[in-house]
Amino acid sequence: MSFEVESLCGSIDKMMQKYLPPEEVRRRDEQADPPNHLLKSFAKMGLFDLVMPSQDDEWDRNRWRRLSIIQERLGYHATMAALLFNRVACFGMMTLNMSANQAQKDRFLPQLAAGDGAFALALSEAGAGSDAGAIQTRAERFEAGWKITGRKIWISGAADAIRLIVAARTDPKSKGGSGITLFMVDPYAPGVAMSKLEKIGNRCSLSYDIGFDEVVVKDEDRIGDVNGGFDCLKKTLFYARSGLAAAVVGTAQAAIDMATAHARQREQFGKPIASFQVIAHRLANMQTEVDLARLLARELASAIDSGKDCSRLAAQAKLVSTETLKRVTEHGMQIMASAAYASESDMNRYWRDARLYSFGEGSSEVLLDLIAADMGVGRGVAR
Numbered sequence: 102m103s104f105e106v107e108s109l110c111g112s113i114d115k116m117m118q119k120y121l122p123p124e125e126v127r128r129r130d131e132q133a134d135p136p137n138h139l140l141k142s143f144a145k146m147g148l149f150d151l152v153m154p155s156q157d158d159e160w161d162r163n164r165w166r167r168l169s170i171i172q173e174r175l176g177y178h179a180t181m182a183a184l185l186f187n188r189v190a191c192f193g194m195m196t197l198n199m200s201a202n203q204a205q206k207d208r209f210l211p212q213l214a215a216g217d218g219a220f221a222l223a224l225s226e227a228g229a230g231s232d233a234g235a236i237q238t239r240a241e242r243f244e245a246g247w248k249i250t251g252r253k254i255w256i257s258g259a260a261d262a263i264r265l266i267v268a269a270r271t272d273p274k275s276k277g278g279s280g281i282t283l284f285m286v287d288p289y290a291p292g293v294a295m296s297k298l299e300k301i302g303n304r305c306s307l308s309y310d311i312g313f314d315e316v317v318v319k320d321e322d323r324i325g326d327v328n329g330g331f332d333c334l335k336k337t338l339f340y341a342r343s344g345l346a347a348a349v350v351g352t353a354q355a356a357i358d359m360a361t362a363h364a365r366q367r368e369q370f371g372k373p374i375a376s377f378q379v380i381a382h383r384l385a386n387m388q389t390e391v392d393l394a395r396l397l398a399r400e401l402a403s404a405i406d407s408g409k410d411c412s413r414l415a416a417q418a419k420l421v422s423t424e425t426l427k428r429v430t431e432h433g434m435q436i437m438a439s440a441a442y443a444s445e446s447d448m449n450r451y452w453r454d455a456r457l458y459s460f461g462e463g464s465s466e467v468l469l470d471l472i473a474a475d476m477g478v479g480r481g482v483a484r
């Protein structure tokens with residue numbers, strides 16, 4: 102396995118150097134220009150084929166572990182590339198793979214695997230962030246299918262998506278996660294209105310506020326059972342958390358390498374600042390934290406491969422990796438000081454981007470609640 106993955110990582114290095122070199126990452130971040138052209142390169146390298154079960158048992162036993170290494174490598178080069186890959190692989194392909202019927206798989210999986218576009222997940226609303234079960238967007242049955250009405254916010258990559266996966270309440274009397282269904286919606290269907298949101302980081306993953314005004318969706322575009330939307334999302338969650346954990350470990354390693362190189366070269370008081378123990382120990386702690394986060398991310402990927410229940414591990418890997426990236430980039434900013442504060446420095450992009458991951462896709466506080474509940478402590482414990 103190590104040889105194949107090493108050679109794949111070598112190919113990723115070459116591909117990224119050719120199609121998204123560091124100066125291009127900076128330009129795209131500054132101009133909020135998503136690197137969608139990479140989808141074709143990922144497809145050409147066969148990276149999306151790795152997401153699907155193969156005929157090869159040995160390969161399947163290590164599929165997510167291999168993918169975790171690939172996702173980390175992409176995150177090392179550019180978080181924007183890893184997140185784009187994950188949007189196709191996890192939200193798109195794995196949602197279809199785990200919850201769609203054969204006709205839906207036949208229709209969309211080849212398109213995604215060929216790099217012809219991505220899916221976007223439209224779950225969050227103004228009143229439903231951490232509490233995703235509070236969504237109010239509704240889908241009402243009529244003879245020709247369903248009519249969706251409501252508003253979603255902060256939906257990544259919506260305008261470029263082949264389809265939005267929209268979570269809508271189909272049982273008006275239901276509360277929380279029950280009574281919600283997933284639909285595949287064309288982002289350019291009549292009744293869909295989008296506006297772009299401005300933000301401080303992750304500028305290459307464009308975010309949209311989306312209004313749905315009686316948008317007509319055929320029943321054949323419903324994913325999974327009516328009222329079973331949250332069960333479908335839960336099945337995809339582990340893959341999404343595994344992908345994100347690996348990607349941010351890669352970005353954290355890039356931040357450490359940059360801070361280390363700077364500390365070795367920058368001289369103050371007649372010495373490289375790396376020779377001051379406070380800086381050297383700070384770097385040593387950063388590396389240790391990232392190595393631990395990597396172990397957890399790989400452990401999660403292995404647990405997915407072995408088919409184990411990994412709810413707790415998925416929460417822990419996402420929690421540790423995203424909080425680690427936040428700390429590491431904060432230290433990176435301090436070690437590089439004015440050199441990191443300059444707009445063109447990669448370090449401040451890592452630092453700005455890092456703010457998102459500890460609340461997007463499950464905030465650290467909510468993840469701690471999940472881990473606590475799994476331990477039998479926290480809110481659920483009766484007096």
Ligand SMILES: Cc1cc2nc3c(=O)[nH]c(=O)nc-3n(C[C@H](O)[C@H](O)[C@H](O)COP(=O)(O)OP(=O)(O)OC[C@H]3O[C@@H](n4cnc5c(N)ncnc54)[C@H](O)[C@@H]3O)c2cc1C
Pocket residue numbers: 221222223224225229230231232254255256257258300303308457460461462463464465466467470
């Ligand atoms: C750039 C960006 C991209 C995004 N992309 C998508 C996307 O593609 N699709 C999508 O559906 N959504 C997306 N989101 C939305 C994202 O998932 C939400 O921002 C996230 O779920 C948190 O919701 P919130 O921002 O409303 O914070 P809130 O839920 O209001 O939380 C605020 C704070 O309160 C804490 N908190 C909340 N509940 C509890 C509790 N029970 N106990 C303790 N603390 C609690 C939270 O941890 C947080 O610190 C994106 C957001 C951003 C900013």
